[in-house]
Amino acid sequence: xxxxxxxxxxxxxxxxxxxxxxxxxxxxxxxxxxxxxxxxxxxxxxxxxxxxxxxxxxxxxxxxxxxxxxxxxxxxxxxxxxxxxxxxxxxxxxxxxxxxxxxxxxxxxxxxxxxxxxxxxxxxxxxxxxxxxxxxxxxxxxxxxxxxxxxxxxxxxxxxxxxxxxxxxxxxxxxxxxxxxxxxxxxxxxxxxxxxxxxxxxxxxx
Amino acid sequence: xxxxxxxxxxxxxxxxxxxxxxxxxxxxxxxxxxxxxxxxxxxxxxxxxxxxxxxxxxxxxxxxxxxxxxxxxxxxxxxxxxxxxxxxxxxxxxxxxxxxxxxxxxxxxxxxxxxxxxxxxxxxxxxxxxxxxxxxxxxxxxxxxxxxxxxxxxxxxxxxxxxxxxxxxxxxxxxxxxxxxxxxxxxxxxxxxxxxxxxxxxxxxx
Numbered sequence: 001x002x003x004x005x006x007x008x009x010x011x012x013x014x015x016x017x018x019x020x021x022x023x024x025x026x027x028x029x030x031x032x033x034x035x036x037x038x039x040x041x042x043x044x045x046x047x048x049x050x051x052x053x054x055x056x057x058x059x060x061x062x063x064x065x066x067x068x069x070x071x072x073x074x075x076x077x078x079x080x081x082x083x084x085x086x087x088x089x090x091x092x093x094x095x096x097x098x099x100x101x102x103x104x105x106x107x108x109x110x111x112x113x114x115x116x117x118x119x120x121x122x123x124x125x126x127x128x129x130x131x132x133x134x135x136x137x138x139x140x141x142x143x144x145x146x147x148x149x150x151x152x153x154x155x156x157x158x159x160x161x162x163x164x165x166x167x168x169x170x171x172x173x174x175x176x177x178x179x180x181x182x183x184x185x186x187x188x189x190x191x192x193x194x195x196x197x198x199x200x201x202x203x204x205x206x
Numbered sequence: 207x208x209x210x211x212x213x214x215x216x217x218x219x220x221x222x223x224x225x226x227x228x229x230x231x232x233x234x235x236x237x238x239x240x241x242x243x244x245x246x247x248x249x250x251x252x253x254x255x256x257x258x259x260x261x262x263x264x265x266x267x268x269x270x271x272x273x274x275x276x277x278x279x280x281x282x283x284x285x286x287x288x289x290x291x292x293x294x295x296x297x298x299x300x301x302x303x304x305x306x307x308x309x310x311x312x313x314x315x316x317x318x319x320x321x322x323x324x325x326x327x328x329x330x331x332x333x334x335x336x337x338x339x340x341x342x343x344x345x346x347x348x349x350x351x352x353x354x355x356x357x358x359x360x361x362x363x364x365x366x367x368x369x370x371x372x373x374x375x376x377x378x379x380x381x382x383x384x385x386x387x388x389x390x391x392x393x394x395x396x397x398x399x400x401x402x403x404x405x406x407x408x409x410x411x412x
Contacts, residue, residue: 012368012392013382014220162218164370166392166408168382176219176374186218186372191399198397200404202372 002131003138005159006148007066008175009034009197012164015172016145021078023085030169037165037197038063047092058194066161070095071137072130074123076147077101080116090114096133098126100147123150145173153180155206160186164198208337209344211365212354213272214381215240215403218370221378222351227284229291236375243371243403244269253298264400272367276301277343278336280329282353283307286322296320302339304332306353329356351379359386361412366392370404 010016011034018028027034038044042053043063054060072095075083080099083091090112091097097116105118119126130139141151151157162175185205192199216222217240224234233240244250248259249269260266278301281289286305289297296318297303303322311324325332336345347357357363368381391411398405 013380013385164406166394168385168387168392170383170385170387174219177376179219179374179376181374181376186374188372188399188401188404191397191404193394193397193399195394198394198404198406200370 002071002134002136003069003158004127004131004141004151004156005069005138005161006141006143006151006157007161007163008143008148009038009163009165010175011167011169011172013168013170014174014176015169016143016175018169018172021082021173023081026082026086028172031172033167033169034165037163037194040196043067047094049088049090058192058199059197062192062199069138070140071134073097073140073142074126074130074147074151075099075142076144077103079142079144079147091116095137096130097142098130100126123154124156127151127156145175145177148175149178152204153178153183155183157184157204157206159189160202160204162200162202164200166197208277208340208342209275209364210333210337210347210357210362211275211344211367212347212357212363213367213369214349214354215244215369215371216381217373217375217378219374219376220380220382221375222349222381224375224378227288227379229287232288232292234378237378239373239375240371243369243400246402249273253300255294255296264398264405265403268398268405275344276346277340279303279346279348280332280336280353280357281305281348282350283309285348285350285353297322301343302336303348304336306332329360330362333357333362351381351383354381355384358410359384359389361389363390363410363412365395366408366410368406368408370406372403 018031021028040054041060041063042055043060045053091110091114094113099118101118102120108116186202189201189203224237227234246260247266247269248261249266251259297316297320299320305324307324308326314322392408395407395409
């Protein structure tokens with residue numbers, strides 16, 4: 001049975017992106033720094049068909065493990081639009097991606113196994129379709145913040161991992177707001193130490 | 207040479223206290239939950255002359271280590287006023303406490319080795335006095351948020367530890383705001399896993 005998980009980078013002051021994000025400014029002002037640790041790792045760079053990077057460290061292994069479990073993604077319209085402008089032709093997902101949007105658009109198939117499906121159906125129905133596509137693998141709620149918050153408030157997330165960068169960016173898009181705490185709570189599974197980022201894994205009780 | 211450190215509990219959404227804090231509502235609405243992990247530990251309870259609690263776990267050992275290094279505290283006026291209303295007669299500091307306030311008040315000596323000194327001098331001068339009092343031990347900037355932010359922005363903190371509780375309180379007093387990031391940055395020393403809270407230790411580069 002597919003699990004539904006969130007895996008997201010966050011600054012110490014709680015932001016997952018800077019201000020003024022958009023197709024021409026992916027991750028917003030200063031937001032790229034939240035992912036500095038990731039951009040150093042082979043497991044991430046090779047996903048974008050880029051050369052170089054480090055391996056054999058806790059961060060690289062973690063990225064590999066997370067990528068390997070993903071059978072389908074769900075993302076918001078703004079995250080898709082930001083990414084569409086900057087992903088290489090071979091999109092870095094290699095599996096179905098469901099984009100929550102009111103825009104009517106036919107499925108968009110990319111080389112390398114990524115197909116984007118555009119839908120304005122109820123988030124429960126989209127999740128069911130994503131689970132079916134993922135088969136024995138898991139479904140990642142990729143973001144942005146609003147999409148994650150919607151799924152948390154609907155009690156549909158099983159696991160939540162956060163990679164806390166040791167930086168303060170001062171302003172941007174907050175991960176934890178607009179949440180209904182009667183709907184879910186977090187329990188720590190594990191925190192993993194690394195020199196560049198702190199990984200925390202939570203189980204979500206709905 | 208004394209180190210200057212901050213050690214503080216925070217919710218996952220970045221709050222160190224809830225809304226409406228004050229002498230009659232210490233830590234604000236829901237703020238007490240941030241410290242749930244601590245209130246279970248002998249090392250903390252015995253400091254308040256309370257019975258019971260757990261020992262022989264990573265959280266208890268950590269509290270013990272932190273308490274043992276403190277030779278003097280510096281705190282803001284509001285933190286003092288909240289505490290004054292709820293600490294036992296034997297205040298839980300057992301060393302000098304410098305309170306930043308414009309109120310003129312004579313030093314207040316409590317049983318068990320705590321003396322509160324009230325001062326409106328420059329924060330640099332207060333820190334020098336605290337270091338002198340602490341002798342070979344360290345100085346803790348105890349809080350609240352504004353006092354911590356003042357000392358961070360002045361480039362006067364050496365080490366910063368945060369205990370991230372797996373809870374979201376939605377509103378309250380934020381730890382990381384009003385900060386001037388040109389003045390300092392954080393480097394991870396270590397993250398320590400526990401089932402109830404995640405401890406992260408940072409070095410501060412000024």
